[in-house]
Amino acid sequence: MRLISALFAAFSAAMLGLAAGAVWMLPTMALRRPLPVLALVAGGLLALAVRSWVRPAGRAAAALAAGATVLAAIYVDMLTAAARIAGAMGIGLLDALRGAGPTMLLVLAQLAVRPVDVAFGLGGALLAAWLAGRRPRRVP
Structure with a gap:
């Protein structure tokens, strides 16, 4: 039963991280520039969410929240790369996501990462x- 709880917590944290990355993408695309400072906001909100369901709070909750934050930062970079492809080719975002695939998007995201992005992500x-x-x- 403990294994199932741990797997469900990890899955939930990953899904929250992906959702945070997708929400982070909205102001990034609206302002048309990277917003690495939002990693702090995403990290704080993800920590509160994870801490509210992982009992007792401690190392497991800390690891899940940190992992979800890193996942959100990676995901927003991949979505931004897909948006750039979509804009350059004149296709929709979903078509760019499907056509490029996760490996290419990850490589493009790595090429666009600056030291300030890494610092705020960490x-x-x-x-x-x-x-x-x-x-x-x-x-009380």
Whole structure:
């Protein structure tokens, strides 16, 4: 039963990370520039979400929140690469996602990553780990 709980928690954290990356994509595309500072916001929100269901809060919650934050940062970079392909080729985003595939999008995302993106991504992951690892306060 513990294994099933752990797998479900990991799956849920991954899905939350992907959702956070997709939401992060909206202001990135609206402003037409990378917004690495949103890694801190995503990390904080993902930490609160993970901490609310992983019991007891601690190392497992910290690892899941940090992993979800890193996944969100990678996913937004892959979505941005797909959007650039779609714009350059005059096709829809879904067609670009399907045509390029995850491997090509990951390589294109790696080529576009700047040191500031890595710094904010790691900062967001550390913030997520710290917030998720703390035990919630008891309300009297």
